[in-house]
Amino acid sequence: MAENSTHGIRADGPAEIGRRVLRLRTAKGLTQRQLAEPAYTAAYISTLEAGRVRPSETALRHLADRLGTTVDELATGRPAHLATRLRMRLTDARRTLATGAAEDAAVRYAALRDEAARAELASEEAAAHLGLGDCALETGELTEARDHYAAAEALLADEPLPRRVPALRGRATSHLLAGELRYACYLLETALDELNASGLHDPDALLLLYTASIAPYMDMGAHARAAHAAELALALAPQVDDPALVAGMHRGVARTLIAEGRIAEADASLAKAQELYQQLHIRTELAHCHWMRGYVRAQNGDLEGAESELRTARDMLASKRAPLFTVQVEVELADVLRRRGKAAEAEGLLSPLLAPSAAESALGAERGAVHAGGAHRLLGLIAEERGLTETAEEHYCAALSLLERTGAAGDLADLCRLLGDLLRRTGRVEAALDAYRTGLGHRAAPGTTTLGPAPAAPPM
Known part of the structure; x- marks a missing residue:
């Protein structure tokens, strides 16, 4: 050529x-x-x-x-209007991913990627890689997802940063789900700084990045930084026309409201997101709204309502064949079941998720590490309630190993308290003190010792 x-x-x-x-x-x-x-x-x-x-x-x-x-x-030799036809078929593939199974959408995206590559249509090839990344994210193939997002970024390397933001955000999300919270924050904050410093005030790109940063901030215990990102996202929302971006913003903001104890406001924010996702027929994100509403109800003491919402989320995600998200919901459902006195049912949900021989939907250090730690924590609590001290300690230590790798400060502090209490009750005072000190170290200044300076705010 x-x-x-x-x-x-x-x-x-x-x-x-x-x-x-x-x-x-x-x-x-x-x-x-x-x-x-x-x-x-x-x-x-x-x-x-x-x-x-x-x-x-x-x-x-x-x-x-x-x-x-x-x-x-x-x-x-490229047929007339080929790019237009490819874009229409990319929209159809996106609709398949929203309403059906990710595997079916991935078959379509792969064919479109190959066709776009043969025609040297870099933009359409990048869009297909982005779709393949989203499919892999939904099925829990996190390494594959990262590879597709990186390929999309490479194809758009000469484009302005806002064009690369969806792929960059996807890559950050795949690192987040793998438990690499610090790196997810680094990717998002670096992009935000570059956007704001360059004067590329693109509301859609900024909203996507600020919304995506809320989850890793919250998991790391950097609640003030998460709240600030939520405030900036809310300020940007009126400038954004894409309802899916606005819905994602409402879902992200709800998490900061929950942490602040503003339960009614969080529920209202989730209701807005849910309404938009229903209109758009995006079933995975709609399931995430049920998931978070279950969490809201659990925080508010409505365990029966929480169980109902979480079961709905789990069934929706299972029908979408989204195994990683499904098992993450099952961990939170198990927590609610234990609190409702259904410890045996909770244990029945959790144990298969952590078994070495479990199927590809299992949790582990490279796959849903935060929730894997949560599952071990819950199994430790159940064992402790049954008087099985050694088993409880094994689960707490397994959870500690997983969570230390992720840097999930709040969860780590709580786990160190549980382990310290257990060690103290069994007469191992020095070991208990070590556990408490570890927890206090993680709780001292969450987010400030592990993250760099906060990204600059955009010119509003």
């Missing part, structure tokens, strides 16, 4: 263009003179069709008009 400097596209060589002109002219039943007039001669068309001259942009426009095609198709 050679670069056609007059047209700014990746054009074929003169021989390929000549053969293409000959084929199209013959198909239309035109003579060389009829194709050439009034601007060119039959001799020029003959020389061009023989591949001995490269047509100028002006000549390409003349030929395309006479042959009833496009300059792009003449220069590259």
Whole structure:
């Protein structure tokens, strides 16, 4: 392939263009003179069709008009309107992901990626990789998701940063789900600083990044930073037209409201998100709203309502074949069941998730580490309530190992307290003090010792 400097596209060589002109002219039943007039001669068309001259942009426009095609198709062989058709099919694949199974959507995205790559349509190829990343995220294939998001970013390397933000946010989310909270924060904060410093005030990109940063901030115990990100997201929302972005913002903001004890406001925010997701028919995100509403009800002491919401979320995610999200919900459901006195049922949910021989939906150090730690914590509590001290300690220590890797400060502090209390009751005072000190160390200044300076606020 050679670069056609007059047209700014990746054009074929003169021989390929000549053969293409000959084929199209013959198909239309035109003579060389009829194709050439009034601007060119039959001799020029003959020389061009023989591949001995490269047509100028002006000549390409003349030929395309006479042959009833496009300059792009003449220069590259790419069918007219191919990019438009690919974008329409990408929209269909997105709809499949929203309403059906990720595996089915992934088959469509893979075909579109290959077709776009053959046609050298970088933007459409990047969109297909972004879709494949979203599919892999939903099925819990986090390494595969990161690879697809990185491929999308690479294809858009020469584009302005706002165009790369959805892929960058996807990559950060895959690191978050793997338990790499600090790195997820680093990716998001670096992008925010670059956007704000460059003056690229793109409300959609900024809203996506601030909303995405709330979850890792909260998991790390950096509640003040999460609340600030939520405030900035709320301020940006009126400038954003995409209802899916606004719905995501409401869902993210609800988490900060829960942490502040503003339960009614959190529920109202989730209701707004839920309404938008219902209108958009995005079932995975709708399930996440039920998931979080279950958490809200549990925080408010409504355990029966919490169980109902969490079961709804789990069933929706299971029907979408989203295994990682499904088992994460099951951990929170198990917590509610234990608090309702259904310890045996809770244990029945949790134990298979952590078994070494469990299927691909299992939790572990590289896959849902925060929830894996939560599952061990709950099994420790159940064992302790049954008087099985050694078993409880084993689960607490397993949870500690998982959570220390993630940097989930609040969960770590709570776990160290549970372990310290257990050690103290069994007469191991020094070991208990060590556990308490570890917990206090994580609680001292959550987020401030593990994160750099907060990203600059955008000019509003």
